[in-house]
Each structure stands twice: as structure tokens, then as C-alpha cells.
Amino acid sequence: MGAIIKKEFKSYFLSPIGYIYIGVFLLTCSIFFYLDVFAYLSTDFPYMFGSAATILTFIVPLITMRMFSEERKNGTEQLLLTSPRSITQIVLGKFIAAALVVLVSVLLTLIYFGILCYFGEPQLGKSLVAILGFALLAIAYVSFGMFASSLTENQVVSAVITIAVFILLWFLPSFSSAFVDFSLMEAFYESFYLGTISIKNLVLLVSFSALFVVFTIMVLQRRKSVK
Amino acid sequence: MIEVKHVTKKYGNFTAVDDISFTIKDNEVVGFLGPNGAGKSTTMNMITGYIEPTSGKIIVNDYDISKDPKKVKRQIGYMPESTPLYNDLTVREFVNYMADLKYVKRKEKKERVDKVLKDVGLTDVQKKLIRNLSRGYKQRVSMAGALIGDPKVLILDEPTVGLDPKQITEIRDLIRKLGKNHTVILSSHILSEVSQICEKVIIINKGKLLAVDTPSNLEEKFEDDNRIYVTVEDEKNKINKVAKKIKNLKSIEFIKDKNDGTKEYELIADKSTDLRKEIFNLFPKNDINILELKKTEITLEDAFLKLISQKETEIEEKKKKEEEKKAKREEELNKMSKKDRKEAIKQDKKEQRQKEKDEFNKQWEENKKREKEEKERVKEVKKKIKEEKTAERVQNKTEKAEKKVAKAKESLEKGGKK
Known part of the structure; x- marks a missing residue:
């Protein structure tokens, strides 16, 4: 699996996509850091993520759309699937590589924490919890994006599916309170954002990721007999 | 040894590969021949485990591809048809990656990659991005990807398409060299190439197996x-x-x-x-x-064309006969009165259904029989392995006992001397 992770992670930075993702993410984070934290002269670092969480909807598809669609379109999928690696290894390898890219971008937000430290005394614990929650949210998004990418060989289609579902997940709770318990974004806002870890929300985010990793494996396994 | 047993692949109603069986011995170079859309690539894809057959079994060196895919895939090096490659890697990076995927040990990796690159003539361009290579070089990179890890079985889907004459002869020589200690399956449109390199030819058309023979035998047969x-x-x-x-x-x-x-x-x-x-x-x-x-002399080309046209006319005749039969029956029906006609149609439908049922039952039983045979085969293989193991154990034991005896003797002698 290590080989796949290494190659996938590297290939994000061989093409401009990895840089674009991290660049756009940090750009929006800077804006929100200024608007939500710096402008109020506050030291509540987690507030920055409040708006940044919505941006994930639009930038996570940037890194997930190519995961399987590109391989399928170029036919390189054939190389992977005929190598002595199981589908589970392949999917997990790709998932971990994409999750690492996201994680790197999230950890880079510690820069802002450093800036706050210079001006005041932000709470380290609260900030770390917020970062953890935000990372989990982003990884859950990655897992769904990967699933969408395994469905089609067209990168644009997979990106559009991903964005559409994320927007639904975002706004469904405002239509009916029945969805509140199942909304990823609510899970983040309800606890991690406020500096607390709730088991319920932690389980929701992690199990969502796991679920779509398993779904992706199933899709690929099934395609073997349909293709 | 590669055994393909009654393999069928269906896409909805379309049958891409229809009940194909053949065996390929170790260190044999086999050519797949057939017009476009004959099912060559599909068959190859099934042997490599890229797609799963609708029914039938594929066994590579005693391992079933659908049950032990990892073990089978470790023994196979596959070069797909359209030479898919990672365009943003360099040649060396790509071969390295393929080596990693195939569990090549880290210590041996550098040496092996160097050797493969040399074998296919890529040493000069190893630092170039694959994106910037010409078609012929890409073909070679794909070949290198198949060769790395030293698999026992090589499956090459149209290895010489798009190469210039010099490169073609080079690749052919390479395949011939590899054929000495590898099992090679290759598909090609160029019949002269197949008759030059291959010891055995498998001809397929429209998913059906037409012939498995040596090129010279085929030529003789159609002369x-x-x-x-x-x-x-x-x-x-x-x-x-x-x-x-x-x-x-x-x-x-x-x-x-x-x-x-x-x-x-x-x-x-x-x-x-x-x-x-x-x-x-x-x-x-x-x-x-x-x-x-x-x-x-009749060439393989003629034999190939004859074989295909023969089969096609056979199928056409069959179709014609069936149509005639249908037309006849319809005429008969038209002559009957309304009531009789209804009854007759009913009867016909009944017969048809019965026929389908019979066919299905037949197939069912055949499948059962095959499964039984397969089980017995697996049993035998397991038995063999067990026997070998017990024999080994017995031998080990006897060896140990002998050693003990020898030691005892030695000590006794020493004791005696003392």
C-alpha cells in the first residue's frame, strides 16, 4: 500500500492540482481569518473555520475528481487492477494519499494560530479540537468525493456530483430538523467548532468516511464483472 | 501452465467470448489471432484478472484467478492494448512504481529496473517524461512495465502496433528471447509476425474458438x-x-x-x-x-481467411435453414382455419418452451459435472501437496534419527577411547 500512497501523493504535486488546492484553501482561510478573527481583535482561533467549512464544498472535489475517473479514462486502471494488489489496497492507498493532502493543508492553518500567539493568548486546546474536527470533516468529504469519482470516467461529472451532494448535506438541516443529526457540517459546528469533542459527532464523521471507502471498494469490485 | 476452461463473457445479450477452452504449456509462445472485435483482448483481460468471466474457469499454474487473484497476478506481466501510462511520471519513475506494485524487493529494485530498461532499450530516455515520448517509446515503456518483476507469464496485447520496422524486429527478437524461459501470449493482426514468433496459434472469431494448432500444421491443413x-x-x-x-x-x-x-x-x-x-x-x-x-505455399494468412469464411458460411447456412423452416411453418399455419391456427400456435410455443427448458437443464447438468470435476481436481492437488509434505517430514525425521544415531555412535566411540 505504501507504494500506492507514495505515488498518488506525489502525483498531486506533479500536476498543479495539489498546489491549486492548497493555494485556494489558504487564500480563503486568510480572508476568513481576517474577517472573522482579526477584524474583531479576538483570539478565538476556531471561528476562522466557521466559514472555511463551507469552502470545502467547492474545493475538495478539486482533489477527488481525478482519483479514479482519470485512471479509468487513460486506461491506467488496467495497470493497477492487473497488478498483484487487491482492490482494497488500491482504494485505501488512494484515499490515504488524498487525505494526506487535505491534512497538510489543514495543518498549514497553524500559521494563523502562530500569528494570534504574537498578538494575544489564544487557547491551544480549543484550537486543536477545532483543527481535528475540521480535518475529520474534510476527510469525510474526500471519501465521498472518491466514491463519486469511482462512478464515472468523466472528471467533471464526478466533481459536479460531489458538489451537488455536499450542497444538499449543507442545506438539508434548514429544511427539516430530521436531518440535523446526520449532517456532517452540523456535526462540526455542534461540537468541534465550539471546542468540545462529542462522541456522537466523532463517530458520525469517521463512519461516514469508512462507509464511502467501503462503497468505493464495492463499486470497483462490481465493475469487474460488469465491464 | 495456463488452462482456460469453458470461459464465456456476456455483456447483456451480446456474447463477447463464447465457451472458449484451451491450455498453454510452460515456456510456450502463443499467438492470438482474430479480426477486430473477435474477443482477443477480452480473453486476455480475463486471464489477467482485469475482468471476470460470466462463467468458466481460468487456472494459471494451479491457481484459480477468481479464487487466488493475488497469486495469479504475481505471475503475470501484462501489456494492455492501448499502452496506458502515467504521463506525468518519467520512464524510470514509472518502472519503479510498477516494480513496487509487484512487490519487487527494495534491495534488488535498482538492479532489476536497470536490466529491464536495458532490455527494452530505454536506458537513454529513462529521465524523460512519458508525456514527451513518441509512440514507439511508449510501447516500450509499457513493455518494461510488463517485464519488471520477472513474471513467468507474459501477456502482450498487440506489442508491435505503431512501431517502425527496426523497432518491430527488435521487439520480436526480445519476445523470442523471452519465450525461452517465459510463457508468452501475444495478440496480433500481423499474421506473418505470428507465424514467425509463435509455436502455437489460437484463432478466434466472433468470440468462438476456431483452431488451436501450430502455424505449419494450420498451413498444411488448408492446403x-x-x-x-x-x-x-x-x-x-x-x-x-x-x-x-x-x-x-x-x-x-x-x-x-x-x-x-x-x-x-x-x-x-x-x-x-x-x-x-x-x-x-x-x-x-x-x-x-x-x-x-x-x-x-499457402500462408497462414490464407489459412486464417479460409477458416473464418468457412465458419461464417456455416453460421449463415444455419440461419438460412432456420428461416426457411419458419417460413414453411407460417405457410402451413396460413392454410389452416382460424381455430386450428390458434391451437397450432399454442403447440408451437409449448414446444419452444420445452426446448428452452431442455437446453437449460442440459447446461445446468453440464455445469454441475464441471464443478464436480473441478472439485476433484482441487482435491487431488491438495492430496498431492499433503503427500509431498508428509514425505518431506518423514525424510526429515529419518535424517534426524540418522544424525542422532551417528552422534550416539560417535560419543560411544569417544567413550570407548576414554
Whole structure:
């Protein structure tokens, strides 16, 4: 699996996509850091993520759309699937590589924490919890994006599916309170954002990721007999 | 050894591969032949485990691809048809990655990658991005990807397409070299290539297996006449008369006048008789000068075309017969009264259903039988392995016992000396 992770992670930075993702993410984070934290002269670092969480909807598809669609379109999928690696290894390898890219971008937000430290005394614990929650949210998004990418060989289609579902997940709770318990974004806002870890929300985010990793494996396994 | 047993692949109603069975021995170079869309690539994809057959079994060196895919895939190096590659990697990075995927040990990796790159002639471009390579080089990179890890079985889907003549001969030589200690399966459109490299040819058309044989056997099988071309200088136009004197001659055909006083003819005789000697003796005696005389041999190409057209006409005839039958029955029905007709149609439908049922049952039973056989085979293999293991154990034990005895003796002797 290590080989796949290494190659996938590297290939994000061989093409401009990895840089674009991290660049756009940090750009929006800077804006929100200024608007939500710096402008109020506050030291509540987690507030920055409040708006940044919505941006994930639009930038996570940037890194997930190519995961399987590109391989399928170029036919390189054939190389992977005929190598002595199981589908589970392949999917997990790709998932971990994409999750690492996201994680790197999230950890880079510690820069802002450093800036706050210079001006005041932000709470380290609260900030770390917020970062953890935000990372989990982003990884859950990655897992769904990967699933969408395994469905089609067209990168644009997979990106559009991903964005559409994320927007639904975002706004469904405002239509009916029945969805509140199942909304990823609510899970983040309800606890991690406020500096607390709730088991319920932690389980929701992690199990969502796991679920779509398993779904992706199933899709690929099934395609073997349909293709 | 690769065994393909009754493999079928269906896409909805379309049958891409229809009940194909064959075996390939170790260290054999086998060519897959067939027109476009014959099911060559599909069959290869099934052997590599990229797609799963709808029914049937594929066994590579005693491992079933659908049950032990990892073990099978470790023994196979596959070069897909359209040479898919990671364009943003360099040649060396790509081969390294393939080596990693195939569990090549880290210590041996550098050496092995170097060797493969040298074998396919890529050492000079190893630092170039694959994106910037020409088609021929990409083909070689794909080949290198298949070769790394030293798999026992090589499956090459059209390895020489898009190469220049020099590269083609290079790749052919490489395949021939590899064929000495690898099992190689390759598909190709170029029949001369297959007859040059391969020891065995598998011909498929429309998903059906038409022939499995050596190229020379195939050529022989389809050689129905003995044909001889002669170019003669025949001023008096006596050739037809003279030819009649030859025994066993079936016919003589005029091919063309070369306009320089020479003419070309074709003489046809039975498969078993060779006319060359007789012609050579007889013609000059009758003032016909022979300028050229040659026996034409049927090529693999002819055999291939014949085989395919044969099968196709067979299928067409079958279809025709069925249609005629249908038309006849319809006529009969039209002659009947309304009531009778209804009944007759009912009867027909019943019969049809019965037929389908029977067919299904037959297939079901056949499948059952095959499964039973397969189980027995697996049992036998397991038994064999067990026996071998027990034999080994017994041997080990006896060896140990012998050692003990020897030691005991030694100590005894030592004791005695003391």
C-alpha cells in the first residue's frame, strides 16, 4: 500500500492540482481569518473555520475528481487492477494519499494560530479540537468525493456530483430538523467548532468516511464483472 | 501452465467470448489471432484478472484467478492494448512504481529496473517524461512495465502496433528471447509476425474458438491443392497441348501476358503430387523455355481467411435453414382455419418452451459435472501437496534419527577411547 500512497501523493504535486488546492484553501482561510478573527481583535482561533467549512464544498472535489475517473479514462486502471494488489489496497492507498493532502493543508492553518500567539493568548486546546474536527470533516468529504469519482470516467461529472451532494448535506438541516443529526457540517459546528469533542459527532464523521471507502471498494469490485 | 476452461463473457445479450477452452504449456509462445472485435483482448483481460468471466474457469499454474487473484497476478506481466501510462511520471519513475506494485524487493529494485530498461532499450530516455515520448517509446515503456518483476507469464496485447520496422524486429527478437524461459501470449493482426514468433496459434472469431494448432500444421491443413507458377517463353503457344500430357494435372490457368514474350501460368494438381520435376523435363522438350518455376505455399494468412469464411458460411447456412423452416411453418399455419391456427400456435410455443427448458437443464447438468470435476481436481492437488509434505517430514525425521544415531555412535566411540 505504501507504494500506492507514495505515488498518488506525489502525483498531486506533479500536476498543479495539489498546489491549486492548497493555494485556494489558504487564500480563503486568510480572508476568513481576517474577517472573522482579526477584524474583531479576538483570539478565538476556531471561528476562522466557521466559514472555511463551507469552502470545502467547492474545493475538495478539486482533489477527488481525478482519483479514479482519470485512471479509468487513460486506461491506467488496467495497470493497477492487473497488478498483484487487491482492490482494497488500491482504494485505501488512494484515499490515504488524498487525505494526506487535505491534512497538510489543514495543518498549514497553524500559521494563523502562530500569528494570534504574537498578538494575544489564544487557547491551544480549543484550537486543536477545532483543527481535528475540521480535518475529520474534510476527510469525510474526500471519501465521498472518491466514491463519486469511482462512478464515472468523466472528471467533471464526478466533481459536479460531489458538489451537488455536499450542497444538499449543507442545506438539508434548514429544511427539516430530521436531518440535523446526520449532517456532517452540523456535526462540526455542534461540537468541534465550539471546542468540545462529542462522541456522537466523532463517530458520525469517521463512519461516514469508512462507509464511502467501503462503497468505493464495492463499486470497483462490481465493475469487474460488469465491464 | 495456463488452462482456460469453458470461459464465456456476456455483456447483456451480446456474447463477447463464447465457451472458449484451451491450455498453454510452460515456456510456450502463443499467438492470438482474430479480426477486430473477435474477443482477443477480452480473453486476455480475463486471464489477467482485469475482468471476470460470466462463467468458466481460468487456472494459471494451479491457481484459480477468481479464487487466488493475488497469486495469479504475481505471475503475470501484462501489456494492455492501448499502452496506458502515467504521463506525468518519467520512464524510470514509472518502472519503479510498477516494480513496487509487484512487490519487487527494495534491495534488488535498482538492479532489476536497470536490466529491464536495458532490455527494452530505454536506458537513454529513462529521465524523460512519458508525456514527451513518441509512440514507439511508449510501447516500450509499457513493455518494461510488463517485464519488471520477472513474471513467468507474459501477456502482450498487440506489442508491435505503431512501431517502425527496426523497432518491430527488435521487439520480436526480445519476445523470442523471452519465450525461452517465459510463457508468452501475444495478440496480433500481423499474421506473418505470428507465424514467425509463435509455436502455437489460437484463432478466434466472433468470440468462438476456431483452431488451436501450430502455424505449419494450420498451413498444411488448408492446403488443398498443389499450385505451381511458371513463367514460360512459349512462341508457338503449345503449352495447353503439352500440359495435357502431364498425368495428375487438374487444370492449367493462364494468368497474364507479360508483353515481353513471356507468359505466366498456374498449374494445379492434387495435394499429394508434386509436378515440378515433370514440368521441368517435359516443357523444354517441346520448345517451351521455363524462365521461372515456383511452388506456391499457402500462408497462414490464407489459412486464417479460409477458416473464418468457412465458419461464417456455416453460421449463415444455419440461419438460412432456420428461416426457411419458419417460413414453411407460417405457410402451413396460413392454410389452416382460424381455430386450428390458434391451437397450432399454442403447440408451437409449448414446444419452444420445452426446448428452452431442455437446453437449460442440459447446461445446468453440464455445469454441475464441471464443478464436480473441478472439485476433484482441487482435491487431488491438495492430496498431492499433503503427500509431498508428509514425505518431506518423514525424510526429515529419518535424517534426524540418522544424525542422532551417528552422534550416539560417535560419543560411544569417544567413550570407548576414554
